[in-house]
Amino acid sequence: MKVDVLAIAAHRDDIELTCGGTLIKMKDLGYVTGIVELTEGEMGTRGSAEEREQEAMKAAEVLGVSIRENVKLLDAKLELNMESKLRVAQKIRDFKPRVALIPYWEARHPDHYTAGKIAYEACFIAGLQKMDLLGEAHRPYKILYSTLYATSVTPSLVVDITKQFDQRLAAILCYKSQFSDTRAGGEVFPPLDNLIEQIHASCRFYGNMVGVKYGEPYYVKEPFRGEDLVKLAGRSI
Numbered sequence: 001m002k003v004d005v006l007a008i009a010a011h012r013d014d015i016e017l018t019c020g021g022t023l024i025k026m027k028d029l030g031y032v033t034g035i036v037e038l039t040e041g042e043m044g045t046r047g048s049a050e051e052r053e054q055e056a057m058k059a060a061e062v063l064g065v066s067i068r069e070n071v072k073l074l075d076a077k078l079e080l081n082m083e084s085k086l087r088v089a090q091k092i093r094d095f096k097p098r099v100a101l102i103p104y105w106e107a108r109h110p111d112h113y114t115a116g117k118i119a120y121e122a123c124f125i126a127g128l129q130k131m132d133l134l135g136e137a138h139r140p141y142k143i144l145y146s147t148l149y150a151t152s153v154t155p156s157l158v159v160d161i162t163k164q165f166d167q168r169l170a171a172i173l174c175y176k177s178q179f180s181d182t183r184a185g186g187e188v189f190p191p192l193d194n195l196i197e198q199i200h201a202s203c204r205f206y207g208n209m210v211g212v213k214y215g216e217p218y219y220v221k222e223p224f225r226g227e228d229l230v231k232l233a234g235r236s237i
Contacts, residue, residue, distance in 0.1 A: 047177025
């Protein structure tokens with residue numbers, strides 16, 4: 001199946017937490033969306049890989065994605081090597097996305113930034129005709145780096161997800177093994193009420209940057225081409 005927008009991340013639930021609203025919005029606009037995760041999350045403090053798989057499938061229905069696949073690399077042991085790049089590159093060829101949403105290259109969790117590096121290089125080698133992969137060579141036209149886990153980064157693009165926010169939150173809360181316990185579980189697992197408050201605050205912060213209620217942030221390496229300056233979005237002062 002060919003998809004228009006493919007989101008790639010390290011773990012089940014990363015997509016929902018970083019770019020779920022964007023995927024919902026793209027589906028609302030009529031585009032075909034999909035997800036590829038690199039690991040099954042077997043090293044997670046809460047829940048099992050099997051539980052998270054079931055939760056991910058429920059979340060996929062809420063997000064409206066057409067495909068959700070996992071390349072089953074080792075959780076907490078992600079490495080930028082040829083094996084990992086080939087597994088992801090094969091998915092790039094399989095689904096031929098126009099746009100790839102991938103993790104920013106800096107983050108607290110090593111798996112998150114390593115996933116971003118794997119994804120970028122996989123996008124490149126998927127376009128090499130003679131690479132040992134099945135199918136036709138393909139590279140995404142546009143790569144957007146999700147920066148929600150890299151809070152020190154000023155995004156170059158914020159997607160307005162105000163209309164999609166409630167659905168985005170519902171997708172996150174499908175992960176009952178991760179987020180339904182109201183007891184605190186350290187800095188990674190705040191009480192549920194606090195988590196929901198943090199989700200609201202984060203999306204409001206980025207939304208405020210572009211004059212909307214809720215937003216999701218991205219960084220793009222290359223400059224955008226402008227045509228009609230009068231129609232440019234985003235107020236300067």
